[in-house]
Amino acid sequence: GEDVEQSLFLSVREGDSSVINCTYTDSSSTYLYWYKQEPGAGLQLLTYIFSNMDMKQDQRLTVLLNKKDKHLSLRIADTQTGDSAIYFCAESTMNNAGNMLTFGGGTRLMVKP
C-alpha cells in the first residue's frame, strides 16, 4: 500500500532556511504536493511538482524531487515566524473511486524569532 513519511518536527531561527523531507512509496504518483496547515484551519496548497521534474522553485519555496529514491523535499528560504505551521507532503494515488491524495504525517515547523 501507499505510505508517505515525514519527520515530525523541525525548529529553525527566523531568517534561516528550512528543509522539510518526505519519502513516498508509490512510484506511479503523477504529482506530489506540499500543503500548509495553520492551527484549526484547513489545508493550503503551497506548491506541487510533476513527477518528471527534478526541481521547482516558487519565490521562497524550492521543491526537490528524487524519483529514484522516492524522496521529496521542501526548502523555505528566509524562514519567517509566519511560516510556523504543519507541513504535509502528499502524493496522488489511485483508489477504487479514482484519484486521491495520500498524506504524510506532517512536519511541525517552529520558527524562533
Added chain:
Amino acid sequence: GAVVSQHPSWVICKSGTSVKIECRSLDFQATTMFWYRQFPKQSLMLMATSNEGSKATYEQGVEKDKFLINHASLTLSTLTVTSAHPEDSSFYICSVPVTGLAQGYTFGSGTRLTVV
C-alpha cells in the same frame, strides 16, 4: 480561484445526537468530493469519496451507517455523524479535486467536532 466553503467551523454536541457538516464548492462544480478526518497531531485520513448522484465510496474501516454522506448536487456534499460519541470528536475536512490545477485539490477550512 476554486473556493470550498465548509460549515460549521466548529460544533459541540451531546452524545447520541447527530451532526451535519456541509461542504460547498462556491464557483465551480464538483462531481467528486473527499471527506477526511484528522485527529490531534496526526495526519489526514481519507474517510470516503462522495460522488454526485450516487452512493459514496467508503474507505476500509469507516462505518457507512455512522458517517452518512449525501452529494445531491454538483456544489454540495454533506457528512452527517449519526449518534455521535466522544470518540467521534475530531477535525473533519472536505476536499474537492480541481481540474486545471495539476490534478490538485482545494480544501475546506475544516470542522472541529466535540462530542460531550
